[in-house]
Amino acid sequence: MVPALPRDQVKGGFIYYDCKTDDVRLVMENLIQARRYGAVPVNHCVVRDLSSGGGLGRSVVEDTASGTHFEIEARQIIVAAGVWADRVEALAVSDAHPRLRPSKGVHLVFRRDAIPVLEAGAFIPDAEKRRMLFVIPWLDHVIVGTTDDAYEGSLDHPMVEQEDRQYCLDALNVTLDLHLDESDIAGAYAGLRPLIASERDATADLSRRHAVYEIAHGITGITGGKMTTYRRMAKDAVDGVAEVLGISARSKTRWIRLGSRDVGALTAAVDRRCRVLGLDREVGPNLVRCYGDRALDLLELAGAEGLTAPLVPGMRPIQAEALYCARAEMATHLGDLLGRRTRVTLTDPEAGIGRDSSAAAVLASELGWSDEEVERQRDAHRAEVEAERGLPLHPAPLRALRADAAVDAG
Numbered sequence: 001m002v003p004a005l006p007r008d009q010v011k012g013g014f015i016y017y018d019c020k021t022d023d024v025r026l027v028m029e030n031l032i033q034a035r036r037y038g039a040v041p042v043n044h045c046v047v048r049d050l051s052s053g054g055g056l057g058r059s060v061v062e063d064t065a066s067g068t069h070f071e072i073e074a075r076q077i078i079v080a081a082g083v084w085a086d087r088v089e090a091l092a093v094s095d096a097h098p099r100l101r102p103s104k105g106v107h108l109v110f111r112r113d114a115i116p117v118l119e120a121g122a123f124i125p126d127a128e129k130r131r132m133l134f135v136i137p138w139l140d141h142v143i144v145g146t147t148d149d150a151y152e153g154s155l156d157h158p159m160v161e162q163e164d165r166q167y168c169l170d171a172l173n174v175t176l177d178l179h180l181d182e183s184d185i186a187g188a189y190a191g192l193r194p195l196i197a198s199e200r201d202a203t204a205d206l207s208r209r210h211a212v213y214e215i216a217h218g219i220t221g222i223t224g225g226k227m228t229t230y231r232r233m234a235k236d237a238v239d240g241v242a243e244v245l246g247i248s249a250r251s252k253t254r255w256i257r258l259g260s261r262d263v264g265a266l267t268a269a270v271d272r273r274c275r276v277l278g279l280d281r282e283v284g285p286n287l288v289r290c291y292g293d294r295a296l297d298l299l300e301l302a303g304a305e306g307l308t309a310p311l312v313p314g315m316r317p318i319q320a321e322a323l324y325c326a327r328a329e330m331a332t333h334l335g336d337l338l339g340r341r342t343r344v345t346l347t348d349p350e351a352g353i354g355r356d357s358s359a360a361a362v363l364a365s366e367l368g369w370s371d372e373e374v375e376r377q378r379d380a381h382r383a384e385v386e387a388e389r390g391l392p393l394h395p396a397p398l399r400a401l402r403a404d405a406a407v408d409a410g
């Protein structure tokens with residue numbers, strides 16, 4: 001079922017996947033559920049110091065929005081800092097031996113009409129590296145990735161280099177008989193995998209397992225693993241800490257559902273509400289996918305505030321999402337909304353700050369930003385996106401297509 005690009009026209013070993021998309025934004029859903037169980041999530045806060053004493057773990061945290069610091073003392077602190085785990089551990093134990101060997105992954109995002117596949121697939125462009133490249137239809141776009149290269153640079157600013165882009169473009173052009181160049185790239189992002197170091201050389205071979213370990217009395221660390229094993233990681237960390245504390249409670253993660261209790265009923269209710277509000281037919285499914293059961297609250301807000309227009313013309317997110325993310329999801333920066341809540345950054349060549357975007361205006365009115373602050377937010381977001389993409393932002397036409405897939409590609 002690949003209407004636009006028949007399989008017999010694809011060169012080499014292109015493997016097809018069957019996959020579905022009823023995914024939700026995983027981190028946000030986890031935080032919202034955690035809050036229901038008593039957690040107090042904070043945003044834009046950085047652990048600056050970590051120590052232990054008197055049977056307790058202690059950390060000094062900076063709220064980077066206000067510049068203020070506060071202290072936390074607990075019988076157990078869990079450091080779950082991903083690829084930054086060694087750096088945070090070193091705050092408590094200055095001579096700690098590094099546990100991780102980061103590997104860089106790069107994804108490129110194209111419009112569907114640039115890569116006309118309707119199914120997710122994978123191929124191996126480089127036999128020596130033995131690393132698959134995935135081609136994954138995602139909403140109106142196709143994500144291509146990922147690379148897997150040993151990384152020595154700054155943990156905070158991995159970027160898509162010209163050679164990363166060329167590697168993916170060449171592989172796509174040869175395997176799928178396409179003629180893509182950099183102007184076809186709608187978005188690009190780079191990230192670092194927290195791989196547990198081993199004796200083996202290639203990062204693609206390093207362990208995808210996770211480790212739970214004691215950093216100091218009252219401070220436990222967890223790192224490594226994969227996104228797809230995150231519940232197992234959480235369970236191992238929580239159960240380990242419960243054991244250390246001598247309490248019988250164990251992790252509940254196995255029984256906690258995320259997203260929606262009844263996707264069918266929710267989709268029908270959202271669809272009805274969208275029709276009343278005169279919204280495009282693609283908006284409802286996108287809200288269900290992104291906000292689960294909370295999609296109806298968001299539509300309530302959209303109706304009450306008259307924020308039903310697209311956040312960026314031609315794209316699915318609506319203006320009410322900016323307001324909702326500020327009120328219910330702790331979005332305090334333009335980058336929170338465009339990069340880490342709606343993902344507009346990944347699919348809009350102008351990263352959500354083009355001339356017609358209302359994202360900054362809606363946030364400004366909710367968060368009381370001055371004109372200067374709006375400009376500062378736009379500049380900061382632009383700089384962040386350009387640094388990560390390794391490309392200046394550029395305008396390009398957008399087309400609405402249908403939703404599709406997500407697979408474990410890393």
Ligand SMILES: Cc1cc2nc3c(=O)[nH]c(=O)nc-3n(C[C@H](O)[C@H](O)[C@H](O)COP(=O)(O)OP(=O)(O)OC[C@H]3O[C@@H](n4cnc5c(N)ncnc54)[C@H](O)[C@@H]3O)c2cc1C
Nearest residue numbers: 046047081082084105191192193225226227228408409410
């Ligand atoms: C390109 C790429 C593709 C991938 N593909 C897949 C895939 O297909 N399937 C899969 O299962 N996995 C995949 N992974 C791996 C997966 O993304 C990671 O294993 C996972 O996100 C790690 O989660 P984590 O919670 O341990 O760390 P993170 O998600 O990195 O979270 C760590 C958090 O700690 C915070 N932090 C760091 N230092 C401090 C500090 N001092 N104070 C406060 N906070 C701090 C960071 O800001 C961050 O929010 C991929 C990774 C990459 C980079």
